[in-house]
Amino acid sequence: MVTNYKRLVWAIIIGYTMLSIALLTPALVLLSVKIINIDPQNYTYTFGLCSAFGTAFAIIAPPLGGSLGDHTKFKFGRRRTWILLGGVIGAVGMLMMGLSKTITPLIIGWIIVQFFYNIAGASFAGLMPDQVPEEKRASYSGIIGTAQPLGVFFGMILSSLLNAKYPTVLWIILAFIGILGPVITCLLINDTPANNIAKNKKSFRETALSIYPSPKKYPNFTKAIFVKIGVLMGYGATSYITVMLAKRFGMSGNDAGTLVSLINLGALVLTAVASIVGGILSDKTKMQRPFIALGGLTIIIGLLFDMFATGIPFVIIGSIFVALGFGIFNSTDASLVMRVLPNPNDAGKDVGLMASANNLQGVLIPMMAPMLLGIGSWYAFFGGLALFVVIGIIVLYMIPEDPRYKSKKLGDVKVEKEVEEEVK
CATH class of the missing domain: 1.20.1250.20 (MFS general substrate transporter like domains)
Known part of the structure; x- marks a missing residue:
């Protein structure tokens, strides 16, 4: 069941912008500040280590998240399932980061955030081939392309208002935003389970090789x-x-x-x-x-x-x-x-x-x-x-x-x- 086009656009603009606020605010500002406060002597090394782990999982997550949606047969919908789960589990990682006093839980939290928010992001992206008519895809792409800049904009405002005096409150707000956006999207869009297409059983090697076309x-x-x-x-x-x-x-x-x-x-x-x-x-x-x-x-x-x-x-x-x-x-x-x-x-x-x-x-x-x-x-x-x-x-x-x-x-x-x- 395809969602009305205007409703779909608003659902994704709201949800993906809020997900971008939650993901990009730590990436651009809060992560570095948190590391400086926890480990000022080894900041350069620790920041590089944390960024490397986060980026690695950010690269792995999108194709995995998209593939999970392609094969998910829950009645809740193949994209909605992972949009919601990605937002909820990613918020857990956000809270770990905000409450962490040492580097290890901070890195683990950042891995969770990058992995599950990017799974949710891939599921947002999967809605285009599922539900957007070909003749509207460039317009849709242009409109949805504003979500990340808007996320950065609102994230910078939140950071400037709260990070200096109420950093823990800011992390909690970001975790809440990371859940609320996907929830709003899931309430507004229609979605269906994956098609029940019979497929030949593949060996592990064939499955691995089929990951990339x-x-x-x-x-x-x-x-x-x-x-x-x-x-x-x-x-x-x-x-x-x-x-x-x-x-x-x-x-x-x-x-x-x-x-x-x-x-x-x-x-x-x-x-x-x-x-x-x-x-x-x-x-x-x-x-x-x-x-x-x-x-x-x-x-x-x-x-x-x-x-x-x-x-x-x-x-x-x-x-x-x-x-x-x-x-x-x-x-x-x-x-x-x-x-x-x-x-x-x-x-x-x-x-x-x-x-x-x-x-x-x-x-x-x-x-x-x-x-x-x-x-x-x-x-x-x-x-x-x-x-x-x-x-x-x-x-x-x-x-x-x-x-x-x-x-x-x-x-x-x-x-x-x-x-x-x-x-x-």
């Missing part, structure tokens, strides 16, 4: 993953702006952090607007590649401003371009992903693999940063990440355009069927 049989799925990784590597450079301001321009840590917070608040608005407008235009024009490419090129322009920055205004302008580019990319990327999914019966798992690709830049950039900075300082850092975006755009044009656009352009109904076969 065959690149030979479904090449466009793999290409779409490379596009996503390439563009997001460029966007991930924003995580190093604070460090650059301190090292390159001699700002104090507090001043750099304050400036970046202000930049990020403005960037969130630009990202949200670009995401909504880009999604609507993509559905109107029935094109995807030009919008994704435009997003990537806009990010490259921003990285060039950062690369050759001689003062703070250049950094601000660069951040504006990166935010706009990410919003444009985000508006259409998900609809491209939906179009190249190999098997509707494994849609949740495959969307989860794409979500894992989102998280890879959080691992790859910290690994590459010391090498790039050692080779050529910030020129090599921003230039190297811009090169990833270029590669992503090149791979993008190896994926056929939306069949609806090609058939409309050529005025041939048969073309649509031909291109659909080509996409598969």
Whole structure:
């Protein structure tokens, strides 16, 4: 049973925004503060260890969560089940973190938060192939793309109001928000159990190999993953702006952090607007590649401003371009992903693999940063990440355009069927 489109959009905007508040506020602010308070002498090592464990489970969780939904036959629904369970169990991890006095329960709590909130997030994403009509997917992608920026925005407000004087209260509020959002979504949407499709029994090896769709049989799925990784590597450079301001321009840590917070608040608005407008235009024009490419090129322009920055205004302008580019990319990327999914019966798992690709830049950039900075300082850092975006755009044009656009352009109904076969 499909949910009314407007009702579905509101249900996911509310639920996914609240889940993003719960997940991203610790990731961006609270985790580092908590570690400084618990283990100030070994902060760098402990923060790296905690982040590494969290990121590892954030990469594992989405395809697992999507696959669980693909095969869940509870009457409550295949996506609703894991949206709710992910929110509830993730909240337990949040409380562990907030109440922890030592590093071990903090790390365990962060693993639980990352794993189960990302399972819930993958289940939110699985609702698109399940319930959103193809002709509305870019608009939907653009609107839903505002959830994470909104989550960051409201999370920063909560953090600034409560973290200094009432940190434990803040952790409890975040745990409550992480449950309330999924509950609201589950109350508003319709959902059904997984289809009862007979499947041949597979060996362990066959099951393991089927986790990732065959690149030979479904090449466009793999290409779409490379596009996503390439563009997001460029966007991930924003995580190093604070460090650059301190090292390159001699700002104090507090001043750099304050400036970046202000930049990020403005960037969130630009990202949200670009995401909504880009999604609507993509559905109107029935094109995807030009919008994704435009997003990537806009990010490259921003990285060039950062690369050759001689003062703070250049950094601000660069951040504006990166935010706009990410919003444009985000508006259409998900609809491209939906179009190249190999098997509707494994849609949740495959969307989860794409979500894992989102998280890879959080691992790859910290690994590459010391090498790039050692080779050529910030020129090599921003230039190297811009090169990833270029590669992503090149791979993008190896994926056929939306069949609806090609058939409309050529005025041939048969073309649509031909291109659909080509996409598969």
